[in-house]
Amino acid sequence: MATPQHDPQHIATIRIKNLRLRTFIGIKDEEINNRQDVVINAVIRYHADRAVQFNTIDEALNYRTITKKIIQYVEEGRFLLLERLTREVLEIIMSHEQVLQAEVEVDKPHALRFSDSVSISLNAHRGDEEHSLD
Structure with missing residues (x-):
């Protein structure tokens, strides 16, 4: 079976x-017992040919x-x-097969x-072994 061709202009x-x-994050007693703010930013790339x-x-x-x-x-x-926390958020994103990076x-x-x-920032590309949740 032929591999579908993707238009490089349609990488979204x-x-x-x-x-x-808000979550529990940290190692001090105060952090373990009280929720704290976190701010998450993500950049996700995928082939958008079919969406377009x-x-x-x-x-x-x-x-x-x-x-x-x-x-x-x-x-x-x-x-x-x-x-x-950063790695696990990245794994959630990479668990979607459409995600390239x-x-x-x-x-x-x-x-x-x-x-x-x-x-902290981390990144992954489709094909990297570390992105599975197993």
């Missing part, structure tokens, strides 16, 4: 900007579905490290005195 970039959530051609949500990558999964996972979770940055506001926030 979805940006989820400043998704503000057919103009239906069934042919597009549904960013609303992805965002709902992220919200539920983060707000119900407990995390010691920003690195772990994604980058996630998670900010923890007020994590350091005199700083607005501390952030």
